[in-house]
Amino acid sequence: MRLTAHDLACLRGGRQVFAGVSFALAGGDIMLVTGPNGAGKSSLLRIVAGLLRPASGRLLLEGGTKDASIAEQAHYVGHQDALKPTLSVAENLAFWTTFLGGGGEVMSALAVFDLAPLARLPAAYLSAGQRRRLSLARLAAIKRPIWLLDEPMSALDQASQARLVELMRRHRDRGGLAIVAAHGPIGLAPAHELRLGPT
Amino acid sequence: MNAFWALLIRDMRIALRAGGGALIGAVFFLIVVVTVPFAVGPDLKLLGRIGPAVLWLGALLASLLALDRLFAADHEDGSLDILMTGELPLELTILAKAVAHWLTTGVPLLFVAPLLGLMLDIDPAAMGPLLAALSVGTPALTFIGLVGAALSVSLRRGGLLLAVIVLPLTIPILVFGVSASDLASAARAGFGPAFTILCALSLASLVLGPFAAAAALRHGLD
């Protein structure tokens, strides 16, 4: 599997956020995207996830399941947690597991982020850290080759960060690839680093 | 396809739980229609004549104004982004949400309508055609309103803008809906033609709505 980008450029509200961004990721590669706020880290992830149209440039995915778009093979974990407050922890994850396909096991995914005891609790009562862990639990529940993580470490305590790094290591060793936007190192040696914003 | 059902059931579950918007459409419909006699006056014969039109206008406003949160809620908590990375095509995702929305806000209108029919002294014989027309018309109103709901996500303006955008599109539904449910005009033009055209419009909007809303969502997202 190879994900290559040629000369990606992004316009946001008439302002050029970034231009001429190219990279090539093979299976097992993790790319760290750094840069000040507003440098377009999130926009780049949204472009790869197909949620944002690039001003110019192309994205190409070789390998992966035939005639499935990049978006359908990617996990996009943004700043928001995509959780419904009136649904319980288990219901939220069970919905995403059914909707995104791949039929993973909900309870074991919750256990990966130590959320199993809160399974029946409405998501409204979760703290920011717990909401973040429930959002990241999608990565464990549904098998997708491409991970697009937007500052996943924020709002996580030490233990949860360690769990995420372990999950990413296993994902990488299974031949998956990931683009992680973050401000600093993520506890895992990235194969590539892309710096956005004024150099 | 169980992704489709999963989304439909999720949306209904959220709407029916505390904080959900399930019956709010029916309550709005009740209050709007009940206020008409205060303006028009309690003369039963007059109310009986304009009854079907009042019911249809109430159903139209109730259907549209309840739609503005359909996509906005998912946009705000980030669900919309993940829904768009699903294997289910966006059009079917929107269809699932629209059907769930119609079942929780549109169908209760059909239960309230006969009650209001009594208040507006609508001839009981007219209740049958009126309910048939409404049960075909309300889905059309919801599906045409999808475009407005999708646009109001990116335009950050809620309900009223939605009504302004979508009301002109719903005029055909209103015309054939009222004429199918009004005994007097039904006698002249006949219930059949008006109702069949209404069904045709409804089916067309069933298809047009999701595609238009999907396009609006894809291009509208910043």
Added chain:
Amino acid sequence: MTVGAHAEFIVAAYAVTAFIVAMLIAWVVLDYVAQRRTLGSLEEHGVKRRSGRAGGAP
């Protein structure tokens, strides 16, 4: 029992009243049972009320 000519309306009125009162009673009873069950299961999970004193959050 002189129910007289308009019997069906009188019976209907009493029936509707009985129905609505029954709905109110059912709502109260079922809600009580549901809250008791949830409270029971929460206490089983060892969730102790913060203070345990008589007051506590209403």
Added chain:
Amino acid sequence: MAMIELANPTRFLRIVDRLLPWFAAATALILAAGLVQAVQAPDDYQQGATVKIMFLHVPAAWLSMVGWAVMTVAALGTLVWRHPLADVAAKAAAPIGAGFTLICLITGSLWGRPTWGTYWVWDARLTSELVLFLLYLGVLALYWTAEDPGRGARAAAVLSLVGAIDLPIVKFSVDWWNSLHQGESIFRAGGPVIDASILWPLAVMAMAFFLLFVTLHLAAMRNEILRRRVRTMQMLQAQEAKA
């Protein structure tokens, strides 16, 4: 001061648990007595047997107003005296008050059919009762859309107060509106003349309905307190899991 002791939810729960069976028994007893008397009451010379519907319609109307009065006092409790149980009382009273208003409307409509020939006539009293029902729906919608039980308390309290002020104005304007259209096909419904033989069942039924309201209200308040306790414990469960 009694008010302060009652403010303590746990003590209030204990009192309710003790009182509730008695209230329920008293309600059943008086309701049975009322029904027996209502059935045996002689026909009214004006309306014939349909006066028997009055025994439901009039008490229900009184109780619909009692319901709003309870919510208004509770609103003052929430906004002015910050009484912890005030919002619980208001939220418990709303559905019950709405229920009695609905009984009043439907029995009124059923009473209208034989008397006026149609199920619904925009008669001044029935219309004001209908507006009261719409106000109840407004408060219920406010409580229903507030996700957790605590929120929406102040908003509902303000709405109840405004409603209380608005009701007499509605009454006056509806009478005016009704008389304005006197000419059209409105039947001028003479109010029922309360004859002595009818007064007694009416009073007993009114007492039965009042007791029913109190019983349901106490039980509903108990449920509301339990619901908030569940919510607090769920939040605790979340915090304890994070620790």
